[in-house]
Amino acid sequence: MILSAIQMAMAEDVATNVATAERLVREAANQGAQVVLIPELFEGHYFCKDQTAEDLKRAIPIDGHPTVEHFRSVARELGVVLPISVYERANNALFNTVALIDADGTVMGVYRKSHIPDGPGYTEKYYFSPGDTGFRVWNTKYGTIGVGICWDQWFPEAARAMALQGAEAILYPTAIGTEPPNPKWDSSGHWQRVMQGHAGANLVPVVAANRIGREEGRATEITFYGSSFIADPTGAKVAEANRTEEAVLVAKFDREEMRQMRLSWGLFRDRRPELYRSLTGLDGGACC
């Protein structure tokens, strides 16, 4: 299983971004990548910096979505799996969604971002309903993969839910950078360590693809910090991009070896599901 993360800056217009992403996907495929992760909402600038009703018009139904259709062709041609992150309109609801394209160009299904952040510069609750699909995995040509979206990456429950469904790798397309209230504050280390923890706790590789570049909103600007990375099943980083440059990361993993490691380490054998009910809000555990 050869996993790849793409790091790129976004232009204002869709066509430029689709072309850039395609160029980098081709580069990854040339390096042998089988599953290639493009950053979150790569069709344009990260519009959630401000709350603008006009930006709600960016959402498009998945069925026939031009960017998804475009990358179905790319996936089929190159024989790669592509999770494609888009702003989805589903009747009257809008979601932050990934369409999972298998290596033959089939859309295997969608995952809708479950955890929606909200704060200065990242006011996503204005734009997206909390996802209604639950956590999903897909048995692709190259193995079973789970995809979370950005803020999902901070929640151990999401990673665990995917691992329990058989995920052999977990991928997170992302858009994260400076925090407008305090531009000097840098969450990149924190961000990486939490996902490294998911990899180590679930004994699967984790791939995070972030954007780079400075984007100005109406009242708010963000510099996205890149730092895309791939972690091995012990949580160690095996590939990492810097904070400012375009990058294609590629890392190879042995599925059978990882499966054996998961079994021999015994973590999944020794879980105590009956003690975890407080995580679900049942048994009153979520309060106080």
Next chain:
Amino acid sequence: MILSAIQMAMAEDVATNVATAERLVREAANQGAQVVLIPELFEGHYFCKDQTAEDLKRAIPIDGHPTVEHFRSVARELGVVLPISVYERANNALFNTVALIDADGTVMGVYRKSHIPDGPGYTEKYYFSPGDTGFRVWNTKYGTIGVGICWDQWFPEAARAMALQGAEAILYPTAIGTEPPNPKWDSSGHWQRVMQGHAGANLVPVVAANRIGREEGRATEITFYGSSFIADPTGAKVAEANRTEEAVLVAKFDREEMRQMRLSWGLFRDRRPELYRSLTGLDGGACC
């Protein structure tokens, strides 16, 4: 809140180990520590290397337990909180237990290790029943703390359950080192990263206290790798011991600042408990 981890080698006899632990607790208290963590089962060698019925006799009821009583006096004298790890006999059941001693010497209650490992060198399922207390936190003189025990440290669910109950710090007494089937295999980085992930995901400090030294069992030997550490609420290590030497780690945290960080970061606001049922085995999520 000033947290401390003690790292030490264990002798065969209880008196020597109690004396060593007390000496290091006093050293920590001299450095201002308010909560001091001694490693797991510090009364003796780690007996779970082999399966020996004789070793079952090490278990003692908590009520009147000599080592617990000893450290109640130490806690009262020094005004420190001490989680004390012992092998507990509870009628016909045996548990791997921590008694939580508050700074006035009161035993606030016990936590019984929930996740029990089993494998060459660490055959704990022979010695301990899976804990029946569930995850617990205690509102001590210096703040609310949660304690997991060794193998518990690999399970994000345990850390989350403590955080949801209000833990402002999570502590893990530990005994971990080489893996007898492959003495060259080193899990120390993996071990640290998973706990750093718990710290970062729950925005609380994590303290891990491990033993050092080589111990021979009947057929099995283990060299414990120390590497005790304290992580801050972003998962960054702020204090760390080496692999071979006795150590007293101390780190100070501002409770109000951490509480504010947890609120402003928004992770606990944005959880989706209704989507986490698969973690509990409900909804059939734990299979396949």
